[in-house]
Amino acid sequence: MIDKIQEYLGDEADALLSHECKTISKDRLHLPGGDFVDRIFAQTDRNQRVLNNLNWILNTGRLAGTGYVSILPVDQGIEHSAGASFAKNPDYFDSENIIKLAIEGGCNAVASTYGVLGSCSRKYAHKIPFIVKVNHNQLMSYPNHPDQIMFGSVDQAFDMGAAAIGATIYFGSQEANRQIIEVAEAFYRAHELGMATILWCYTRNDAFKKDGVDYHVSADLTGQANHLGVTIEADIIKQKLPENNGGYKALNMGSSSYGKIDERVYTELTSENPIDLTRYQIANCYMGRQPLINSGGASGANDFGDAVKTAVINKRAGGAGLISGRKAFQRPIDEGAKLLRTIQDVYLCKDVTIA
Known part of the structure; x- marks a missing residue:
């Protein structure tokens, strides 16, 4: 397995x-580990039903029992328009x-x-954990105004049999304060009903x-x-x-004053290496008490190689998938x-270790 991973990484393999x-x-x-729910989440204020659903997610698919997750997210029909997202493969207009x-790809x-x-909930909600994305950027208003708005209630996701809800917040945007309040309330209700919560922290x-x-995509801004x-x-x-660092420093050049930062973030807590930059993101998740999963990114000319590289960086940094x-x-x-199974192979490969 490690030979194939090295092949995908090419000249970057050794580094x-x-x-x-x-x-x-x-x-x-x-x-991450097979005991993560018992070791970490069982010590929190999450109720037993939330723990059950977290265990269900962590014990489904090819990565079951490892503490790692491989999740298929498809909300691009709204976030990027259905035409732009599914024209390459019209089969996915069919939900x-x-x-x-997700099932064929061995996802959690x-x-x-x-x-x-x-x-399709009656057919599949008991076969694979559902994560219902509750807010979206609808992109039909003209001119475009980037904002995440609620598309339904948390109770609706619960009635569907969902194991978790997901939401996005645009941190740094003018709408961020409202989004934080809305999502915090949704997460509280989800936990009350026994569902886990996943946040797209953009x-x-x-x-x-x-x-x-x-x-x-700077480590300091995404970390915060x-x-x-x-x-x-x-x-x-x-x-x-x-992909870089120094967002706070760049925004504070000149007479403006934005946020607060300590120079040690750049001199001691990070380096230019992508694994170290990702580890700083994990440090901001209570040192991994809340697992970090990185997004796979847009499709391109070298999808398999890019996916393996992202997985290696995430895993070696201490991420969860x-x-x-x-x-x-x-x-x-x-x-x-x-492709999904190729990503999972990185997390199953014992030769890819924590840096």
Whole structure:
């Protein structure tokens, strides 16, 4: 298995697989494992039904019992428009094929909209954990105004038989305060009913792009978004893989004053290595008490290699898995399932260790 992973990584194999983290040591982290619910979540205020659903998610699919998760998320029909998302493979206009792909691909869970999951819930809600995405950026208003609005109630997800709900907050946006309040209330209700909670912790502000650099994916800004996310009791944090650092510093150049940061974030707690940058994201999730899953990103020319690289970075940093959608569903179901299983192989491979 390690030979195939090295092949996918190509020239980056040695650097990624042999990197030794000298910023935040792995012994400070709460790492994934088969006992994660008993070791970590059982000590929290989550009720028994939430623990049951977390156990169900962690004990489904090819990664069952490892503490790692592979989740198929398909909410792009709303977030990116159905035409843009499904034109490459029109089979996925049919909601059932989304659920079939998650099962065929050996996933721990499938995350999608009320409509997708509700349309097939009686057939599948007892076979694979459902994660109902409760808010979306609907993208039909003109001109576009990026905002996450609620598409249904938490009780509706519960009645569907969902194991968890998911939500997005655009941290840094003008709508962030309202979104934080709405999602915090939704997460409280979900926990009350026994469902787990997953937060898409995205940064969003035009000012985060400066001098040709996109700091929406900087380790310092995404790390703080994660810390806000665990504050409202998200059980799992979904975040984009960091691609740079220094967002706070870039935004504070000149006379403006934005947020607060300590220089040691850049000199001691991170380096330029993507594994160390991702570990800083995990540190902001209470050192991994709330697991971090990274997104798989858009489909491109080298999907299998890119997916393996993301998985290796996440795992070696101490993360808990990937949530990968477009790379999988924008291709025939057998190829999409193969890609999902290729991601899972990274987490099953004992030769890919924590840095």
